[in-house]
Amino acid sequence: MSTTEAILLGSATFALVVGATYWFLSHESAGTMMLLTMAVGLTIAAAYLRLVRRRASLPADRPDVRPSDVREPVGVFASRSVWPAVLALSCAACLTGLIYGWWLAVAGAGGVTAALVGLVQDDRAARSR
Amino acid sequence: MSTAAALPVPGPRIGLLGWLTTTNHKHIGILYMTTTLGFFALAGLMALVIRADLTVPNHPIVGRQTYAELFTLHGTAMIFLVIAPFGLGIANYILPLQIGAPDMAYPRLNALSYWLFLLGGLVVMSGLLTRDGAAAAGWVAYAPLSTTGSPGSGMDLWIVGLLMVSASSIMTAINLIATTVLYRAPGMIMWRIPVFCWDMVVTSLLILMAFPPLAATLAMLLIDRRLGGHAFDPSQGGSAVVYQHLFWFFGHPEVYVMVLPYFGMITEIIPVFSRKPVFGYTAFVLTTLAIAGLSMAVWAHHMFTTGAVLNPFFSAMSLLIAVPTGIKYVNWVGTMWRGSIVFPTAMLFAVGFLLNFLIGGVTGVMLASPPIDFWTEDTYFIVAHMHYVLGGGSLFAVFAAVYYWFPKITGVMLRESWGRLQFWLVFVGFNATFWPMHLLGLWGMQRRVVTYPALPGWGAANLVATLGSAVLAVGVLVFLWNLWVSLRHRVPAGPDPWGGYTLEWATASPPPEFNFETIPPIRSERPVFDLHHPRASS
Numbered sequence: 001m002s003t004t005e006a007i008l009l010g011s012a013t014f015a016l017v018v019g020a021t022y023w024f025l026s027h028e029s030a031g032t033m034m035l036l037t038m039a040v041g042l043t044i045a046a047a048y049l050r051l052v053r054r055r056a057s058l059p060a061d062r063p064d065v066r067p068s069d070v071r072e073p074v075g076v077f078a079s080r081s082v083w084p085a086v087l088a089l090s091c092a093a094c095l096t097g098l099i100y101g102w103w104l105a106v107a108g109a110g111g112v113t114a115a116l117v118g119l120v121q122d123d124r125a126a127r128s129r
Numbered sequence: 130m131s132t133a134a135a136l137p138v139p140g141p142r143i144g145l146l147g148w149l150t151t152t153n154h155k156h157i158g159i160l161y162m163t164t165t166l167g168f169f170a171l172a173g174l175m176a177l178v179i180r181a182d183l184t185v186p187n188h189p190i191v192g193r194q195t196y197a198e199l200f201t202l203h204g205t206a207m208i209f210l211v212i213a214p215f216g217l218g219i220a221n222y223i224l225p226l227q228i229g230a231p232d233m234a235y236p237r238l239n240a241l242s243y244w245l246f247l248l249g250g251l252v253v254m255s256g257l258l259t260r261d262g263a264a265a266a267g268w269v270a271y272a273p274l275s276t277t278g279s280p281g282s283g284m285d286l287w288i289v290g291l292l293m294v295s296a297s298s299i300m301t302a303i304n305l306i307a308t309t310v311l312y313r314a315p316g317m318i319m320w321r322i323p324v325f326c327w328d329m330v331v332t333s334l335l336i337l338m339a340f341p342p343l344a345a346t347l348a349m350l351l352i353d354r355r356l357g358g359h360a361f362d363p364s365q366g367g368s369a370v371v372y373q374h375l376f377w378f379f380g381h382p383e384v385y386v387m388v389l390p391y392f393g394m395i396t397e398i399i400p401v402f403s404r405k406p407v408f409g410y411t412a413f414v415l416t417t418l419a420i421a422g423l424s425m426a427v428w429a430h431h432m433f434t435t436g437a438v439l440n441p442f443f444s445a446m447s448l449l450i451a452v453p454t455g456i457k458y459v460n461w462v463g464t465m466w467r468g469s470i471v472f473p474t475a476m477l478f479a480v481g482f483l484l485n486f487l488i489g490g491v492t493g494v495m496l497a498s499p500p501i502d503f504w505t506e507d508t509y510f511i512v513a514h515m516h517y518v519l520g521g522g523s524l525f526a527v528f529a530a531v532y533y534w535f536p537k538i539t540g541v542m543l544r545e546s547w548g549r550l551q552f553w554l555v556f557v558g559f560n561a562t563f564w565p566m567h568l569l570g571l572w573g574m575q576r577r578v579v580t581y582p583a584l585p586g587w588g589a590a591n592l593v594a595t596l597g598s599a600v601l602a603v604g605v606l607v608f609l610w611n612l613w614v615s616l617r618h619r620v621p622a623g624p625d626p627w628g629g630y631t632l633e634w635a636t637a638s639p640p641p642e643f644n645f646e647t648i649p650p651i652r653s654e655r656p657v658f659d660l661h662h663p664r665a666s667s
Binding site: 010030035049058059066069075079080089091095 | 285647
């Protein structure tokens with residue numbers, strides 16, 4: 001079991017134990033549900049990591065390897081894109097539209113759609129390079 | 130400490146469009162930090178007006194509504210727009226460097242997080258421009274004060290703005306965890322990552338558990354206000370107490386979201402200036418995890434006086450947090466013990482953090498006891514406690530971190546002489562401002578009141594607090610002056626001005642676009658020390 005999985009599973013166990021104790025002592029449902037949801041969420045994350053780790057191991061997890069020993073590229077990193085700023089601005093318009101009028105929310109939703117399309121195209125272009 | 134240095138490599142000028150479209154973690158880190166500085170200035174000005182208002186009894190200088198807006202926006206800004214995001218901002222810049230990564234795992238998501246944060250903050254503050262004024266229900270916005278009690282659109286803007294900030298924090302947390310898990314340099318196993326990175330991973334986990342309940346609460350609040358919902362309306366089957374449960378299920382872990390990154394920063398600084406490795410690396414990491422876990426189970430100690438929660442359970446869990454926090458003090462003091470300690474400004478602020486946070490921690494232990502909490506609920510004792518934790522603690526660590534990493538980020542040194550002057554002004558000003566509030570609280574002075582009666586001692590204690598806040602403000606002005614002078618008349622820092630231990634000191638200052646030309650072998654949590662002192666490390 002990797003360190004990350006151990007942390008997630010340990011935290012999930014803690015939340016489960018505290019949640020159960022809290023329920024038996026208080027019979028209060030809001031806090032119990034939140035603690036149990038936390039336990040479930042952490043368990044899902046740990047299970048996902050376990051699943052992924054079967055497919056690939058990282059050079060970072062091998063204590064004796066040197067950085068100069070690894071030749072494969074680290075990853076693909078976007079250099080710049082205008083779409084994150086457009087998406088955030090559109091989200092702001094969409095949400096403030098709930099206060100100032102549906103026209104603003106609709107305009108914001110249009111901006112969100114355009115920005116999402118732009119982000120996907122950005123990603124495709126970066127990966128094809 | 131080496132001061133010999135080549136001229137700093139000036140980063141390419143990227144222009145306005147460059148800043149708008151950047152996805153580079155270092156640029157985004159700088160954007161975060163400068164934006165939080167702007168919000169800090171705004172929140173600081175609000176605090177000065179609040180203190181001026183309370184200088185003498187029975188003589189308010191602002192109206193009740195304005196006063197309520199001021200303390201609401203001051204608290205909101207400091208918690209959501211300054212202390213927590215500054216930690217995320219510096220993590221954006223430093224964490225990939227410390228683990229030997231070329232960038233964050235998801236650069237565009239990172240940019241989106243920043244823009245959501247900036248725009249969310251501006252939406253919150255835009256309430257000041259509305260006809261009915263800004264939100265005035267306190268930073269906790271309890272229902273029904275935030276529902277039927279706040280009819281103006283300023284409250285709606287507060288909710289919408291914080292929804293955006295919540296989404297931003299969640300995205301940043303995902304990014305920080307993914308970066309640390311996936312992009313560590315070869316050989317940097319998890320038990321070799323710097324303590325600051327550990328603290329950011331744990332903080333990110335806390336964000337992922339605590340911010341979704343906040344987002345859900347804010348969404349329900351907006352539905353109650355705008356779309357006819359009744360989630361928090363007891364007359365229609367809703368529950369105002371559930372609002373408190375949901376809010377504090379976010380709110381108490383949020384305290385540690387605002388503290389753990391700064392524990393990490395201090396734990397980077399103290400060993401370097403004590404010329405020793407951190408004492409008890411493993412214990413430090415495990416206690417960070419313990420604090421995070423316990424912080425998820427203490428939310429209702431903010432609700433002792435509601436009579437709707439199991440006080441002994443939450444009291445016991447809250448008291449337990451003192452144990453891992455105490456162990457951290459053993460780590461810090463043990464690191465300094467018999468070290469060759471030097472005191473540049475960064476170390477002065479780190480020690481200031483230790484002293485102030487200790488006071489905040491001790492009053493926290495007191496407040497974990499329901500009888501004391503009943504006595505001090507909603508008094509200035511609470512104001513003193515939370516400012517010692519978040520101001521005397523986190524804010525001192527902010528300054529420590531700025532003095533420590535400014536040379537790496539800009540390639541130039543901050544002036545030590547101005548830094549020392551700033552430290553003493555801030556230290557004296559801070560304690561003069563907030564120490565008297567302990568007494569005022571125990572004497573029964575309520576918080577969130579625009580004025581107060583002339584009872585024995587109240588006027589004098591408030592006068593001292595106001596004078597202290599003026600000294601504190603002068604300290605902050607000295608800091609701004611130091612930034613200006615240091616950037617105008619540049620003293621080159623070189624790659625490693627402090628004799629640092631972690632990987633960010635193995636590259637140029639400021640670092641090139643993808644951070645490293647070469648990365649040294651990683652055999653411990655101090656790879657740069659190992660590189661420079663192979664005999665000592667073997």
